[in-house]
Amino acid sequence: MSKEAMSSSDQRVGRVRESPADCSNLPTHDDFLFLHQNDYWIIRYRGRTALLKSIRGLSYLAVLLHHPGRELHVRDLLGRPMNASTPAAAVVLHGRTRREPHVGIPILDAQGKVECQRRLKELRQELNEAERFKDPQRRAAAQNEVQAIADYLASAVGLGGRDRKTSSDAERARSAVTKCIRNAIQRIDSAIPSLGYHLAARIKTGYFCSYNPHPDRHITWKF
Numbered sequence: 001m002s003k004e005a006m007s008s009s010d011q012r013v014g015r016v017r018e019s020p021a022d023c024s025n026l027p028t029h030d031d032f033l034f035l036h037q038n039d040y041w042i043i044r045y046r047g048r049t050a051l052l053k054s055i056r057g058l059s060y061l062a063v064l065l066h067h068p069g070r071e072l073h074v075r076d077l078l079g080r081p082m083n084a085s086t087p088a089a090a091v092v093l094h095g096r097t098r099r100e101p102h103v104g105i106p107i108l109d110a111q112g113k114v115e116c117q118r119r120l121k122e123l124r125q126e127l128n129e130a131e132r133f134k135d136p137q138r139r140a141a142a143q144n145e146v147q148a149i150a151d152y153l154a155s156a157v158g159l160g161g162r163d164r165k166t167s168s169d170a171e172r173a174r175s176a177v178t179k180c181i182r183n184a185i186q187r188i189d190s191a192i193p194s195l196g197y198h199l200a201a202r203i204k205t206g207y208f209c210s211y212n213p214h215p216d217r218h219i220t221w222k223f
Contacts, residue, residue: 032221034062043188043195050191057184060177064203064211065221071208074177075170108156108163116149123149144201152206170207178205 033044041058043050052058060077108116123142130139157163181203189196204210213219 032219034065034221034223036062036223043192045192045195045198048192048194050188052187052191055180055184055187057180057182058187060181060209061184061199061203061211062223064209066223068211068213068219071210073208074173074206077177077209078173108153112156113153116153120146120149140201148204151204155206174205174207177209181205181209 031044031046033042033049035042036054036059039054041052041054041062043052063072063077123146126142127139127146130136130142182205185196185199185203188199202212202214204212
């Protein structure tokens with residue numbers, strides 16, 4: 001391959017380099033690794049290793065993985081430097097999570113509610129098909145998405161069906177962080193599909209984001 005072709009390949013968005021030579025100096029006993037080195041993240045999951053170019057979404061994921069089960073506001077994630085080497089706890093100010101100031105616009109408009117209901121209807125059909133064809137993976141994915149939509153609706157609609165409202169700044173932060181995290185998970189999925197599936201199922205996004213591993217399948221990440 002020519003030098004020009006190699007350069008073009010490395011710069012391609014989402015391109016993943018995966019090679020034993022890339023990570024040969026790492027300890028082999030760390031089966032769950034999410035390590036930031038220079039401009040790259042070295043990620044290992046169940047025997048597979050990937051080297052990914054640093055992007056914000058990977059930094060957000062590292063923060064969430066560092067604190068399983070803990071909800072962090074998107075503004076805390078957004079305010080953390082992408083190349084920071086400080087522990088993930090640094091995103092929380094004095095041990096307290098930021099709360100929303102005075103609110104202004106609905107979290108979910110009428111069209112959004114319609115789309116959520118439409119998607120829930122589709123997911124119910126997928127669940128029925130997964131049961132009929134005895135497909136546990138498809139069933140689990142559909143159930144996770146149903147739960148995510150239910151959580152989102154709960155955060156958007158209060159007692160008596162009243163719309164919850166938020167500031168436009170918070171909504172922009174939610175949208176930006178969610179997009180970055182999804183992009184990062186897609187890149188991971190291209191290199192390590194099993195980890196991509198795990199994160200897609202266990203990372204919750206919204207105004208508060210969290211990593212929620214299966215309670216019976218403990219994972220200890222190394223950073």
